[in-house]
Amino acid sequence: MGLSMTINGDHLTSTADPVTPLVDVLREDFHLTGAKPVCREGFCGACMVLIDGNPTPSCLIPAALAQGCDIRTVEGLAANGRLNPIQAALEACDAVQCGMCFPGMVVSLTHLLTTRPEATRDDIRAALTGNICRCTGYERIIEAALLALATP
Amino acid sequence: MDTPISGSVYVAPSLSTALDALHEGGSAAAPFAGGTWIMRAPIRHEQLKSRYVAIGKIPELHTIKVDADAVEIGAAVTHAALATALAELGEFDVLTAAAGHSANPAIRTMATIGGNLATTAFAAADCVPALLCLDAEVEIASRDDRERTSLEQFLTMRSTLAPGRLLHRIIVPRRDRKTVHARLPLRRAGDYPTAIVSLAMILDDAGLVETARIAVGSVEPVARRWGRLETALIGHPLNAAKAAEAAAELADEFAGRDAADVPGWYRVRVLPGLVRRAVAALGS
Numbered sequence A: 001m002g003l004s005m006t007i008n009g010d011h012l013t014s015t016a017d018p019v020t021p022l023v024d025v026l027r028e029d030f031h032l033t034g035a036k037p038v039c040r041e042g043f044c045g046a047c048m049v050l051i052d053g054n055p056t057p058s059c060l061i062p063a064a065l066a067q068g069c070d071i072r073t074v075e076g077l078a079a080n081g082r083l084n085p086i087q088a089a090l091e092a093c094d095a096v097q098c099g100m101c102f103p104g105m106v107v108s109l110t111h112l113l114t115t116r117p118e119a120t121r122d123d124i125r126a127a128l129t130g131n132i133c134r135c136t137g138y139e140r141i142i143e144a145a146l147l148a149l150a151t152p
Numbered sequence B: 001m002d003t004p005i006s007g008s009v010y011v012a013p014s015l016s017t018a019l020d021a022l023h024e025g026g027s028a029a030a031p032f033a034g035g036t037w038i039m040r041a042p043i044r045h046e047q048l049k050s051r052y053v054a055i056g057k058i059p060e061l062h063t064i065k066v067d068a069d070a071v072e073i074g075a076a077v078t079h080a081a082l083a084t085a086l087a088e089l090g091e092f093d094v095l096t097a098a099a100g101h102s103a104n105p106a107i108r109t110m111a112t113i114g115g116n117l118a119t120t121a122f123a124a125a126d127c128v129p130a131l132l133c134l135d136a137e138v139e140i141a142s143r144d145d146r147e148r149t150s151l152e153q154f155l156t157m158r159s160t161l162a163p164g165r166l167l168h169r170i171i172v173p174r175r176d177r178k179t180v181h182a183r184l185p186l187r188r189a190g191d192y193p194t195a196i197v198s199l200a201m202i203l204d205d206a207g208l209v210e211t212a213r214i215a216v217g218s219v220e221p222v223a224r225r226w227g228r229l230e231t232a233l234i235g236h237p238l239n240a241a242k243a244a245e246a247a248a249e250l251a252d253e254f255a256g257r258d259a260a261d262v263p264g265w266y267r268v269r270v271l272p273g274l275v276r277r278a279v280a281a282l283g284s
């Protein structure tokens, strides 16, 4: 029996083993390769997706428990092909370096922007404690988040 | 693709169905709470169980009941939910800090208090010393009975908990005490604590320590109370420098565990500093 999931609004099915980490199903079965399995431990945030609106490392969610949830990956965050406010701000601030951490950064910051419009620099730093940027591009990422928060 | 192969995940809708499934699964089955420990089994080179009973959707295990005498916490309450629920209750500052500052924000919305206490091989669990210093008790449920025991006792039996049983709830007595959680991660951003000192003090009318509970986590494989330091502080005013001096004299009773992040001696060496920080935070 397959696993059925709702991903970026699409209903998809997978024949993966129930305990397969969601990140592998996203990438291998559905070819949504934005989420990256980097540490597979919940430390780096490169595999972050929104599950029922909450940033969640998809390396730690078994596919079986993702059934019945609203899953949003970075591929689903630019509605009608238009960058969302944090994506636009990251581009404007030239924040991307190698890009490995970016899908996760976008997911965590999209959540912060929609739930905490009054967030401060410290709040942004705290929200990103589970997103590691190996290129250490944090300052520009935080500047971009502040810009997005300040843009009406 | 490094996919762990396993059998099944049963999402239990109620406590009784979970207990039935665990009973039927015997030693092949285990509870699956937040999954933040279980899903990392391949990295630890451990086998997954062939049957998991997911307990995260059971309403009864998500309740936090605050009474005049005690607070009862369902085992599937997440760290984030616990920190929010207890934020206004000063006597639980130690637990609010343990639950609210461990790991990172995403993990705190997944990891459960029950998983934190039940994970035998996890020495750095923040809520264990926090709940030890609060004199917490736990209730273990099986299909046929409920058993209540101290957290201290549970820590000695958790690795051999019979199949079919699960941690149902945690009961923390309410007292007029001052509490604090001092942890030392290598970096504040999401690292495990290398050492933890959790402290709960009751002062008498003259401001002298009447009862002291001090628990140390992450230093040895299992967190435990520091009885000799508790005794040394009783009858004295709270004084951070003196408490740190006493801790330095007594710290050699700990055999620090070596791990990839830091060596054992370092965990012991930082204890007096953590004691100083904890007592100072209580306003000494």
Ligand SMILES: Cc1cc2nc3c(=O)[nH]c(=O)nc-3n(C[C@H](O)[C@H](O)[C@H](O)COP(=O)(O)OP(=O)(O)OC[C@H]3O[C@@H](n4cnc5c(N)ncnc54)[C@H](O)[C@@H]3O)c2cc1C
Binding pocket: A041, A042, A043, B030, B031, B032, B033, B034, B035, B036, B037, B038, B039, B075, B076, B101, B102, B103, B104, B107, B110, B111, B112, B113, B114, B115, B116, B117, B118, B119, B122, B124, B125, B126, B127, B165, B166, B167, B168, B190, B191, B192, B193
């Ligand atoms: C990146 C990262 C950083 C972390 N940092 C910290 C930290 O700094 N401090 C900290 O305290 N924690 C930290 N953790 C979290 C740690 O994994 C969890 O606190 C906890 O040990 C597991 O909780 P869980 O609900 O995810 O358990 P699970 O992974 O679901 O289960 C863990 C074990 O407990 C058993 N179990 C679960 N619930 C019950 C129950 N009710 N009854 C009986 N057995 C049960 C399971 O069968 C399994 O053996 C971190 C986790 C990650 C991924």
Ligand code: FES
Binding pocket: A036, A037, A038, A039, A040, A041, A042, A043, A044, A045, A046, A047, A048, A057, A058, A059, A060
């Ligand atoms: S791969 Fe999931 S958090 Fe790093």
Ligand code: FES
Binding pocket: A096, A097, A098, A099, A100, A101, A102, A132, A133, A134, A135, A136, A137
């Ligand atoms: S841009 Fe390279 S890891 Fe962040």
